[in-house]
Structure formats: structure tokens, C-alpha cells
Amino acid sequence: MDIIQLLPDSIANQIAAGEVIQRPASAVKELLENAVDAGATEIKLIINDAGKALIQVIDNGKGMSVTDARMSFERHATSKIQKIDDLFHIKTMGFRGEALASIAAVAQVELKTRREEEELGIYLEIENSAVVKQEPCATPKGTNISMKNLFFNVPARRNFLKSNVAELRHIVEEFIRVSMAFPAIYFSLTSNGQEMLHLEAGSLKQRVVQALGNNLQSQLVAVKDETDYINISGFIGKPDVSKKTRGDQYIFVNSRFIKSAYLNHAIAGAFSELIPKENFPLYVLFIDIDPTQLDINVHPTKQEIKFEDEKIIYAFVKAAVKHALAQASVAPSLDFSL
Ligand code: ADP
Ligand code: MG
Numbered sequence: 001m002d003i004i005q006l007l008p009d010s011i012a013n014q015i016a017a018g019e020v021i022q023r024p025a026s027a028v029k030e031l032l033e034n035a036v037d038a039g040a041t042e043i044k045l046i047i048n049d050a051g052k053a054l055i056q057v058i059d060n061g062k063g064m065s066v067t068d069a070r071m072s073f074e075r076h077a078t079s080k081i082q083k084i085d086d087l088f089h090i091k092t093m094g095f096r097g098e099a100l101a102s103i104a105a106v107a108q109v110e111l112k113t114r115r116e117e118e119e120l121g122i123y124l125e126i127e128n129s130a131v132v133k134q135e136p137c138a139t140p141k142g143t144n145i146s147m148k149n150l151f152f153n154v155p156a157r158r159n160f161l162k163s164n165v166a167e168l169r170h171i172v173e174e175f176i177r178v179s180m181a182f183p184a185i186y187f188s189l190t191s192n193g194q195e196m197l198h199l200e201a202g203s204l205k206q207r208v209v210q211a212l213g214n215n216l217q218s219q220l221v222a223v224k225d226e227t228d229y230i231n232i233s234g235f236i237g238k239p240d241v242s243k244k245t246r247g248d249q250y251i252f253v254n255s256r257f258i259k260s261a262y263l264n265h266a267i268a269g270a271f272s273e274l275i276p277k278e279n280f281p282l283y284v285l286f287i288d289i290d291p292t293q294l295d296i297n298v299h300p301t302k303q304e305i306k307f308e309d310e311k312i313i314y315a316f317v318k319a320a321v322k323h324a325l326a327q328a329s330v331a332p333s334l335d336f337s338l
Contacts, residue, residue: 070134221236
């Protein structure tokens, strides 16, 4: 007797969701990135119960047509890539077409969306990956998506969630990562009815100060270096604002927040003589590089990337930070030694 069968979509989506949506903060990241990709200039995040009860993102981006709105919840459904070659020229935050499908598999979703050229928008309700309600609705231009009761249908995962304090900390972390990369966009975060963060559109310096603390106003040193191959820009904190805990360390590659112990090491090396050994420097650095020189598709959350030539990047980043420290006269002399 044959025993193999295809899994129903709802189960396949739930399994896939395990990789993309690990906790409320992962859903927050995906929804904020979708709003950024939609060209929004204002993005509001509303959460209740640290995202366990509600995560809502309201944007004023380009919205979706009725067909696209339904389609957006299918797995591998994306408007961002079409062919394999596109994978190497990605300019958007998303491209895997998995986030909304994953979210719809593990939460109750309500979507309102309208394109500018349409008079009425569309309202959709989705549960267990299926549309359970659809009707036209009046709604501002853009997209308003709510996900309620995350993991309501996967009790084992719900039980794995940490305390509200811990989950909220993860959410704020993701919120700051995304908002830092797009200072020209207004972002707000409201938790249980109270506005926690309110970031006006402005310069990167203003965003860093708003997000990480007013005390930084006079403590930031600009970093800027360019070659044909790679650019770096952003800010480092003067040695005085280094801390005993790792925390305010942000590296973005082509606007995407990444985790890289290797590059953290390069930057720490540039600071080495200037701060106590046990301290961590503060930095918000943006590396821009030809997308063919990297692979961001290493992990579903896209926080790990592979560089074509890691050593060159390491040397370049370290030299740029040393250069900035020297120019700001916080380092004794220009020293490009690696
Ligand atoms: P991806 O972002 O990888 O394409 P998602 O599952 O996150 O995949 O979204 C699927 C598609 O739905 C997107 O490609 C986009 O066309 C559309 N979409 C999602 N969120 C929004 C939004 N806030 N505004 C407009 N379109 C959106
Ligand atoms: Mg997306």
C-alpha cells in the first residue's frame, strides 16, 4: 500500500511558519519591512500584550488590489522577484513571499488595503490560511494589517513564548532596527494603548539620537568612506559612551540589519586602544555593496549574510572606523594598520 501524501496547505504553512515567525518580534519585523517595501512614508505599529494578543501595522504605502490582497497570503507569493537572477539584485527587504503566508497560518489576520486609484478598498479576514470573510471597505490609502492571538492554533509554540517584558524587548529591538535603516520614514510604536516611541522623519543622526538616547547628541562621530566596490557611512559613539553590555551595535548591509560577529570584531579592533577591554563601542553603520557580492538568502530571517570576499570587507570597515576616530581627534594619530 502507498503511504505518502501531500500535506494540506494549512499544515505546510504552519511548518514553514516555524522558521519565519518564531515570536511576536519576527512578525513585527516582517510587517514593518512590507510597509517599507510598499513605499510608505508613515508606519505605525500597535501591539497589545507584547504582540501576543495583537500586532497591527498601518502604513500609507501603495496598498494592494483585491486580487493581490488575496494572493499575498499564498506561500511563495511575491511581487518582488520573478526569476532566479533577480535574487542577486534585490533592492527590497522582502523577496521570499513567505511572511504573510506564515502569519496567516499561525494567527487570525484582518487586512484592509486600498490603492490610491481605487475609491473603495478591500477587507479580508483569514484564519488557518483560508479567507473567511471578504468585503469592500472604506479605508485610507495604504495597508492596515492586524494579526491577533499569535499561535492560537499551535499551543506548543504559544507556550514557548517568554514573558511580556521579554517579548516586548524583542519587539522594540526589531522596531529600532528597521526604523534606524529608514530615517526618512515616520515610525511610531504604541503598546497597550500607550505611545512608547515616536520617531519623526529626519536625518540618520536625528534618528539615532531619537532611538538610542538624547545624551548621544554630542557623542556621535560620522563615518564615511567609499571605494568603487563598497561604501560605508553612519556613526560611531565616542569612546566615552562605550558600555559594559553589548547592545547599541547596529550593522546594516544594503539597508538590512545583519548579525556579524566577524564585523563586530573588526570594529572592536579599531577601538581597541581607546576603550576598556571589557567595553563595547556604540555604532550604527551602513555598508553598501553591489548585491552580486553577497548572499542574503542564507536563512529565512535574512539576518545572516555571506560576503563574496569577507577579508576585504573586514579590512575596509576597520580602516573606516579608525579613520573616523582619528579625524574626530579621539584617536592619537592616523593609523591605517590592519
Ligand atoms: P515578500 O515581502 O517576501 O514579497 P510577503 O509574504 O511579506 O512576501 O508579502 C507578499 C506580497 O504582498 C508582497 O510581495 C507585496 O506585493 C504584498 N504586500 C505585503 N504587505 C504589503 C503592504 N503593507 N503594502 C502593499 N503590499 C504588500
Ligand atoms: Mg515581506
